[in-house]
Amino acid sequence: MSIPDNKHFILLGTLQDNTRASKLGKLKLDYQTPEDSVRFTLFDSFDQEIRHSGKALILSQNVLTLIQYDGETLTQAAPKAPGFVSEMDDGPVKRALGFISPLRRLLAVGQGTLSRTVIIALDSEEKTHARAHVHTLQADKSGTPITLATIQALRGYDEAFALMSRHIAQLGYPLGPDIYSLYEQLVPDYTPYNPKPVLFITKNEQAFKVANDIVTTHVQIARQNEPGIMADYDTEFLHDYRVSLRKVRSVISLFKGVYNVEQTLQLKKAFADLMSPTGRMRDLDVYLLDRQHYYELLPESLHDGLTIMYGIFSKEREKELKKMKSLLKSSAYKQSIEGLEKLYLEPGALQPGPNADRSAYLYACELIWKRYSKVCKIARAIDQTTPDETVHDLRIHCKKLRYLMDFFSLLFEANTIKSLLKSLKVLQDNLGLFNDYSVQQVSLQEFVQNHTSRNREKDLQVAKSVGALIVILSQRQLEERAKVVSNFEKFDSESTQQKFRELFKHQQTKAEVKA
Amino acid sequence: MRIIACYSNKGGVGKTAASVNIAYELAQSGLRTLLCDLDPQGASGFYFRVKPSKKLKNETFFKDVKRFTQAIRGSDFDYLDVLPANMTFRDFDIFLSRMKNSRSRLKKALKSVNNDYDVVLLDCPPNISALSESVFKAADHIMVPVIPSTLSERTFEQLLDFFKQHKLPSKKLVPFFSMVQRQKKMHTETMERMRSNYKKSFLNESIPFSTDVEKMGVHRAPVMSYARSRPAAKAYQVLCEELRETIKS
Numbered sequence: 111m112s113i114p115d116n117k118h119f120i121l122l123g124t125l126q127d128n129t130r131a132s133k134l135g136k137l138k139l140d141y142q143t144p145e146d147s148v149r150f151t152l153f154d155s156f157d158q159e160i161r162h163s164g165k166a167l168i169l170s171q172n173v174l175t176l177i178q179y180d181g182e183t184l185t186q187a188a189p190k191a192p193g194f195v196s197e198m199d200d201g202p203v204k205r206a207l208g209f210i211s212p213l214r215r216l217l218a219v220g221q222g223t224l225s226r227t228v229i230i231a232l233d234s235e236e237k238t239h240a241r242a243h244v245h246t247l248q249a250d251k252s253g254t255p256i257t258l259a260t261i262q263a264l265r266g267y268d269e270a271f272a273l274m275s276r277h278i279a280q281l282g283y284p285l286g287p288d289i290y291s292l293y294e295q296l297v298p299d300y301t302p303y304n305p306k307p308v309l310f311i312t313k314n315e316q317a318f319k320v321a322n323d324i325v326t327t328h329v330q331i332a333r334q335n336e337p338g339i340m341a342d343y344d345t346e347f348l349h350d351y352r353v354s355l356r357k358v359r360s361v362i363s364l365f366k367g368v369y370n371v372e373q374t375l376q377l378k379k380a381f382a383d384l385m386s387p388t389g390r391m392r393d394l395d396v397y398l399l400d401r402q403h404y405y406e407l408l409p410e411s412l413h414d415g416l417t418i419m420y421g422i423f424s425k426e427r428e429k430e431l432k433k434m435k436s437l438l439k440s441s442a443y444k445q446s447i448e449g450l451e452k453l454y455l456e457p458g459a460l461q462p463g464p465n466a467d468r469s470a471y472l473y474a475c476e477l478i479w480k481r482y483s484k485v486c487k488i489a490r491a492i493d494q495t496t497p498d499e500t501v502h503d504l505r506i507h508c509k510k511l512r513y514l515m516d517f518f519s520l521l522f523e524a525n526t527i528k529s530l531l532k533s534l535k536v537l538q539d540n541l542g543l544f545n546d547y548s549v550q551q552v553s554l555q556e557f558v559q560n561h562t563s564r565n566r567e568k569d570l571q572v573a574k575s576v577g578a579l580i581v582i583l584s585q586r587q588l589e590e591r592a593k594v595v596s597n598f599e600k601f602d603s604e605s606t607q608q609k610f611r612e613l614f615k616h617q618q619t620k621a622e623v624k625a
Numbered sequence: 626m627r628i629i630a631c632y633s634n635k636g637g638v639g640k641t642a643a644s645v646n647i648a649y650e651l652a653q654s655g656l657r658t659l660l661c662d663l664d665p666q667g668a669s670g671f672y673f674r675v676k677p678s679k680k681l682k683n684e685t686f687f688k689d690v691k692r693f694t695q696a697i698r699g700s701d702f703d704y705l706d707v708l709p710a711n712m713t714f715r716d717f718d719i720f721l722s723r724m725k726n727s728r729s730r731l732k733k734a735l736k737s738v739n740n741d742y743d744v745v746l747l748d749c750p751p752n753i754s755a756l757s758e759s760v761f762k763a764a765d766h767i768m769v770p771v772i773p774s775t776l777s778e779r780t781f782e783q784l785l786d787f788f789k790q791h792k793l794p795s796k797k798l799v800p801f802f803s804m805v806q807r808q809k810k811m812h813t814e815t816m817e818r819m820r821s822n823y824k825k826s827f828l829n830e831s832i833p834f835s836t837d838v839e840k841m842g843v844h845r846a847p848v849m850s851y852a853r854s855r856p857a858a859k860a861y862q863v864l865c866e867e868l869r870e871t872i873k874s
Contacts, residue, residue: 264699
């Protein structure tokens with residue numbers, strides 16, 4: 111037998127004076143209110159990782175409280191508002207927040223006032239048999255307060271625990287079955303954010319409509335990131351912004367014939383124009399995030415050059431951020447992106463192409479099967495003598511294959527698609543690293559060539575460090591390159607081939623026969 | 626799980642006060658603590674307002690794991706539970722003498738709560754008996770409060786002799802001075818003498834004689850919970866720090 115667990119309640123409403131009973135069975139009830147109501151702030155990452163995990167993080171009077179819907183409520187002292195989890199003081203709350211991406215900053219998402227009451231059930235000896243900690247939260251923006259009650263389990267007093275549980279449950283309407291309802295009350299205007307939505311499409315839907323849905327959704331995701339980019343909370347805002355726009359661009363180029371030629375060209379250009387000013391800032395973010403790793407790659411004697419380089423990168427990033435801010439605020443940008451949104455909203459504004467009316471399912475099978483065949487064709491021919499460009503091509507085709515499978519994932523058997531994506535990912539990660547090492551070498555080379563200052567000694571230090579870095583990156587690239595053949599062989603297994611054929615080729619042949 | 630006994634073969638030396646306050650302080654430091662009241666007078670339980678257990682009678686303590694664990698009560702303080710005593714505990718010696726392997730019986734009973742607690746503190750009755758032999762076997766450390774008086778010095782020597790005769794590890798003994806009145810010359814002299822005779826075995830901190838401790842019976846709570854800044858409470862805190870170090874090593 112072990113020590114019993116505490117019980118938690120999330121109730122709609124507040125502890126009213128008229129619900130303050132003086133007795134609980136034979137026990138006397140005592141109410142203690144430690145202080146007047148205080149301010150509280152609710153925190154979460156922009157992608158709402160805390161909410162999605164069934165938790166809520168509250169800061170009040172320099173104490174962080176983590177409410178876990180199915181677990182113990184944790185607290186720790188917090189002299190300041192939480193930012194990145196890695197920068198928080200060590201404590202139970204920090205440890206329980208380990209699942210949050212290290213790249214994400216915690217942001218204030220709601221505020222209000224909090225009042226505390228402790229309800230104690232005492233026997234004739236004034237011994238506590240049950241204790242309930244009741245916190246009532248009143249959000250500034252919402253009319254309905256939320257009451258969080260934790261009944262502390264005291265070993266050996268099961269009867270009082272049960273009585274107290276019943277008593278507390280009657281104080282308000284139970285909220286549930288999950289933590290989402292708590293957020294609904296405390297942050298009524300909390301917009302959900304999901305950078306990787308699974309779009310609902312049916313087999314017979316028009317390819318044209320599917321393309322439009324994907325574009326509209328991802329433009330919306332990109333736009334949700336605009337305020338975060340401008341506030342520069344963390345680097346993920348720009349990253350998600352770019353990923354969404356990249357997905358939009360790949361739909362436009364991959365869904366051939368869904369829009370007519372002119373429309374396709376126009377859309378390609380418009381979205382490429384939106385994305386191009388973001389490239390340098392993202393490159394700098396990647397360098398700055400990898401700082402520790404770069405220092406570890408080089409011996410200490412070459413660190414000074416890196417420090418100079420990072421100083422330059424930090425300054426350049428500041429400039430890029432300023433540019434991004436004024437760009438996103440500019441009327442030209444607003445006109446451009448709102449124009450695109452409008453184009454997708456107005457019926458008849460977009461010009462369909464010859465494939466517009468095809469059914470999503472058959473169209474998806476065809477696109478995926480073709481792309482898969484292409485990947486196999488290129489990869490099977492790769493050996494030690496193949497030029498790097500071909501390996502780069504393979505990477506791009508793999509990425510396109512992945513996007514297509516992601517876009518249409520709902521049309522196919524979930525587990526099969528999942529397992530295929532998983533085996534593709536290993537190859538993609540390998541190719542991704544190969545590409546990163548190669549791109550970084552080129553960009554570092556450019557940096558050294560273009561970097562001249564009045565201080566020749568410093569320039570020399572930079573050249574030495576960056577030169578050494580390029581040598582290491584080139585070795586890493588070779589190592590990744592050597593893995594490509596074996597990783598493709600693993601991907602190209604009999605069972606994977608069979609699954610691709612069954613899912614995409616088989617259906618197409620049947621459809622063709624039918625046609 | 627560490628088992629710490631608070632034991633003295635002499636009564637009235639501040640043994641229960643030490644058990645109650647040490648248990649409280651260990652729990653305050655985040656260690657999940659169980660205070661087992663083995664003294665039939667039930668003073669430990671009284672200080673925590675826990676009523677004597679009705680069902681944990683006679684041999685059931687050593688034989689019935691379920692009854693044993695069911696008799697445990699949560700105290701009013703976090704991480705601290707209490708196993709209250711009752712008058713039948715006075716016959717422990719008789720039960721134990723009837724049982725096989727009587728000396729390991731207590732350890733077996735405590736094993737049933739192994740995962741629930743970091744520390745089990747045993748408040749023992751003041752005699753050398755079959756129960757105390759069980760305690761000596763089960764405990765990892767045995768705290769011995771000693772009033773710095775001639776009589777107490779003699780009982781401490783008797784305890785050491787007993788350990789020698791029965792080949793028990795005297796390393797387990799953690800003596801400390803209790804109810805010390807520094808204004809009494811005899812107290813300071815005895816302390817000095819005993820510290821030099823039993824080098825390194827006494828804890829550095831000693832507990833002063835204090836009316837705050839006596840008032841525990843009125844407050845029915847550990848002295849640290851109502852007079853934390855007073856000398857006796859502070860002494861218990863320092864003593865516990867030393868104890869934690871001893872447990873670690």
